Amino acid sequence: MKLSTKHLLGIKDLNREDIQLILSTAEQFKEVLQRPVKKVPSLRDITIVNLFYENSTRTRMSFELAERRLSADVLNFALSSSSSAKGETLLDTVNNILSMKVDMVVMRHSASGAPHFLAKHIPAAIVNAGDGINEHPTQALLDAFSMREKLGKLEGLKVAIIGDIMHSRVALSNMYLLRKMGAEVVVAGPPTLIPKYISEALGVRVEYNLKKALQWCDVANVLRIQLERQNQPLFSSLREYNLAYGIKRKMLESLGKEIVIMHPGPINRGVELDSDVADGPYSIILNQVENGVAVRMAVLYLLANREN
Amino acid sequence: MKTILSEQQLALTVKRLAHQILENNLSLENTVLIGLQPRGIWLSDRIVQELQKIVDPAHIQYGKLDITFYRDDIRKSLHIANATDIPFNLENRKVVLIDDVLYTGRTIRAALDALLAFGRPSKVTLCVLVDRRFNRELPIQPDYTGKTIDTIISQKVIVNWKETNGVDEVVLM
Numbered sequence: 001m002k003l004s005t006k007h008l009l010g011i012k013d014l015n016r017e018d019i020q021l022i023l024s025t026a027e028q029f030k031e032v033l034q035r036p037v038k039k040v041p042s043l044r045d046i047t048i049v050n051l052f053y054e055n056s057t058r059t060r061m062s063f064e065l066a067e068r069r070l071s072a073d074v075l076n077f078a079l080s081s082s083s084s085a086k087g088e089t090l091l092d093t094v095n096n097i098l099s100m101k102v103d104m105v106v107m108r109h110s111a112s113g114a115p116h117f118l119a120k121h122i123p124a125a126i127v128n129a130g131d132g133i134n135e136h137p138t139q140a141l142l143d144a145f146s147m148r149e150k151l152g153k154l155e156g157l158k159v160a161i162i163g164d165i166m167h168s169r170v171a172l173s174n175m176y177l178l179r180k181m182g183a184e185v186v187v188a189g190p191p192t193l194i195p196k197y198i199s200e201a202l203g204v205r206v207e208y209n210l211k212k213a214l215q216w217c218d219v220a221n222v223l224r225i226q227l228e229r230q231n232q233p234l235f236s237s238l239r240e241y242n243l244a245y246g247i248k249r250k251m252l253e254s255l256g257k258e259i260v261i262m263h264p265g266p267i268n269r270g271v272e273l274d275s276d277v278a279d280g281p282y283s284i285i286l287n288q289v290e291n292g293v294a295v296r297m298a299v300l301y302l303l304a305n306r307e308n
Numbered sequence: 309m310k311t312i313l314s315e316q317q318l319a320l321t322v323k324r325l326a327h328q329i330l331e332n333n334l335s336l337e338n339t340v341l342i343g344l345q346p347r348g349i350w351l352s353d354r355i356v357q358e359l360q361k362i363v364d365p366a367h368i369q370y371g372k373l374d375i376t377f378y379r380d381d382i383r384k385s386l387h388i389a390n391a392t393d394i395p396f397n398l399e400n401r402k403v404v405l406i407d408d409v410l411y412t413g414r415t416i417r418a419a420l421d422a423l424l425a426f427g428r429p430s431k432v433t434l435c436v437l438v439d440r441r442f443n444r445e446l447p448i449q450p451d452y453t454g455k456t457i458d459t460i461i462s463q464k465v466i467v468n469w470k471e472t473n474g475v476d477e478v479v480l481m
Contacts, residue, residue, distance in 0.1 A: 001386065001388055002386045021388075024388075025388070025389055027391075028374065028376075028377075028389035028390070028391065028392070031391065031392050031393075032377065032392075032425075035425045035426060036397070036425065036426060036427060037424065037425035037426075038425075039425070040377035040378060040422075040425075041377070041378060041421070042377045042378075042382055045383070301377075302386065304383075305382060305383060305385075305386040
């Protein structure tokens, strides 16, 4: 058994078996991370470069830790300290790095499709760590892993994705993954932040009323407003957004049932999530971060061993 | 196809291995048993069942180890990992590793490597059901052996268990 793809560019390219293989391998890596020595020698002959053309805390650290726990050699590239400022193209940068015998590329880029472009031109395996408003596959995988760990299954699960659906790569990857694994998905948010034909395209239901979405779901995956990707005003103010779509403790308590609160980070406290919700008993936000390392170890392990 | 151990012989052999382990680790107080995933678990489960008949089951510490991430042929083909379950520290404990067939010795090498992630055992010994003694590629020998056989590489030793194959037997193909 192995993955059907050479790269991890998006959940769109994976099939059910791939997703199951990644999640079950991640379970074994999660056990590795509980050991006194949290490191295995699996990728000691592999060199990985982390190319981050866009800012990141969690994802970059999580990938780097996953790589080191697998004993890979790690190179880090940050836009601010690189030669890109001198006008070097993406392909030139990557080819120069690859000539130093690098086997895998983990890349985040603000342009949607940047990793797909690279995959066409270079021989190394590529892992997409977020490309523009397209996909963030490892986030969706770790979200699925965390949901499955908490609630025991994905099939038939009711998941509400709430917030800036339009600009969120986490939302798109989550929708692909959850639909492939048989979960039901509702997207909720202001009409200006939800793409028009999303129901037809992705098999999800649209809900503009936050309370109704929360009442329906088992899991609420709450997203940040991606102001940096919005080049026109799409709602009047963050305060108004909070009033209509911010999740508050009181509202959760009035539902008459327990739902799980997730957030891919970074959280804008007081906008999409109030602090007492983010830190409250329903939240599994920090479990998501913990699981991220195991899931990324699984992805890297499975891609590194795909050749031959 | 040749039968190496029949159902009755296999049952007796498992019993003998359990007694031999006990002989060297009286009362099992500082000893832990670790079966190797995936196929060694069937043998280690049986040995533990035998031991439970003789000593206080509370004294038996039993874990399962998967060595997939420590293999030296990891790039040749993808191996799917099984669960590791070692809920205790191995620091200064005596470890008995249990596997079904000892062949090239490479699995045991990986297992020795993997064990170190759980602490530094004071001693590690090896218990196998079948020892294919002339096929070793590393200097590794068993301490407890069910049956020693002479085979060539093209032959295959197949261990069947009632739980998975409906019959207890070891055959040579």
